[in-house]
Amino acid sequence: MTIFFFKTSLPFAAIALFAFIYYTYRRQREIFIVATIASVLTFCCLTIVLSSNILTGNVGAYVGEKSRYLHFAWTIMVIYFLAEFHYKIRLLGSILMPIALTLMLISMFTDNQVPAQSLPLGAVITFTHVALVFIGLGLMLLAFAAAVLYLLKTNALKKHLLSALDERLPSLPMLRRVMESAFYGGFPVLTIGLILGVVYAASVLAAGWIWDAKIIWGIANWLLYSILFFLRQSGRLGNQFLARGLILLFLFVITSFFFTTHESILDKSNMNRTPITTEVE
Amino acid sequence: MTTDIYITGINHNSAPIEIREKFTLDDSAQFDALVELASIVDEVVMLSTCNRTEIIYYAPEGWQRDEVRKYLLDLGGVNPEQFDTHFYCLDQSKALTHLFRVAAGLDSMVLGEAQILGQIKSAFQLSIDNGFTKEKFFSIYQHMLNIAKTVRTQTRLGHGSVSVSTIAVQLARNIFEDLDGKNVVLVGAGEMCELAGELFRKSGVVDIRVVNRSAHRADALAEKFSGSAHGLEELAGVLADADIVLTSISSDKSLIRRDLISPVMETRRGRPLFVIDIGVPRNVDADVNAVRDVYLYNMDDLQRLVDKNILEKQKEALIAEKMILRKVDDLSRANGHLAGELILSLQERVGTVKNEELAKLFRRSKTLSTRDKEEVEKSVNLIVNKILHDPIISLRRGLKDEDSSPRYIRVFKDFFNL
The missing domain is CATH 1.20.20 (F1FO ATP Synthase)
Known part of the structure; x- marks a missing residue:
């Protein structure tokens, strides 16, 4: 059943991806409606796939390679739908949804190698760690999307472009609100998620885990995020610098995400301790 | 559906105001005219606005159309030559095209304005309610509403202001979202500042400060807006609290320079400042726009946006015409x-x-x-x-x-x- 729903979601995802990108060029309501309907259908299919995996009791499905992409895509979609419902900024979808849908498409070409889970407690911690990290990163992506729009709007206003008057590109205060809310919300969530991950890794993995690429990149991301957070909180980071900082952070996170995907701590753990793996759809 | 429709009328393109005003009717005169016309033709709708008076009717016989012409000659008291010069008489598909263009705002003085659709709907409704139209015009009415809606939703004809003042307010809304509680500073106390002050007050601004060389004129204008008056020497202090600054003062050299505004902006912690310079010669140095969180527009910048909007509207109008x-x-x-x-x-x-x-x-x-x-x-x-x-x-x-x-x-x- 999960395979069926996953395959069903892909054409919808492709339509939504195309429609959201096309909407940036020709900002027509009809195109947005098509994009939204397609993305809602994608989301529904994806929810069924992921729920089914988790309800079958296979918690490992949550941390598998393929599932990680799908869960992250799902989290981004939830965050986008909530943001769109609250702020009504259609162009957010044109930035966020292609990221989510691209992750889904990437998952098609990824094997779902997952480790056998030994401790129920470990499984719960891993589950919470992954969920919090995804929510934190999802919020950071939302802040990134708002930052891009903020810089576009500022640029249009500064250079006296016609898009400065375009009501589909929201006002500066509105974009700043979205950017700040997501930025401030994402940081504590991501921090707690990373702490849980570190605690779990330290307790169950072999010595030397700290030098794992994933841990290093994760900490580097968090450090960059916390620098931005600190500077903003202390009033030393203006709106435009925050927007630029968020774009830099996004590029850093995306780079590290792809660098560490195939060199995960779990794979290393498997090599060191438990060579048992299972295939999950 | 039939295209059996005739339109006889004048508008801002075909006739000067001296002629148009002779045919502008108030509600009761319009109703009387409809009663008269309904006795001549089979179905009739009358559209009378400040820019146009049009009779939309169904008259299969030639004598009916002649009678409509006679009626209009009597109504406006114009001679036949004037009538022939200024009135347009359209029939069948040309009339239908004209009606659709009017409803879509393509024939309006301000391209794409939406007000005309409301006016034309009221005109049809008046005739429908009083039995001056029958089934032919019901169908035409539906098609007219349909195409007007399609043009509104599928093109951007109705978007974009074509007046400098509206664009200035729109820009302010894009920078501040809500103008309530914003602080406007008028540098100068002339007519332009007064007009701008009125405009901002209508847009929700309450706090208006006037900065001027002459304290007397500054006081007078500030009093009008229930604001405060300041001398030019207080400009830097006033700018520190300002959200929108409008300058229109005669001065040989720039009043607001980068070296004045930069320290002011340092203290504002990212709070934007929208500066509109409509003074000639300019009152604000162009490089002030380079200061972070300052958005400077002079008269030419605003006019360029107006021109761009007009150009965009013309492009959209072509799409609407095709529709x-x-x-x-x-x-x-x-x-x-x-x-x-x-x-x-x-x-x-x-x-x-x-x-x-x-x-x-x-x-x-x-x-x-x-x-x-x-x-x-x-x-x-x-x-x-x-x-x-x-x-x-x-x-x-x-x-x-x-x-x-x-x-x-x-x-x-x-x-x-x-």
């Missing part, structure tokens, strides 16, 4: 289908009569052989076809001219009782 032409074409083609159905029903009707009469003849003449019957039938068929040939050819020819096609259809129906 309207397509719609009118579809409706005209629907007339063509109607004509085809008419020919078919005529052939069926004649065929039924012919068959009945032949059956009667064959019943009476029992001596006729089968071969004779076939010959008779063949001859009757030839006669019927020859008789029908000319009217059908005329109808088909008439339909090629879309303006005259409704008349042909009507005559065809009347002649053959279809």
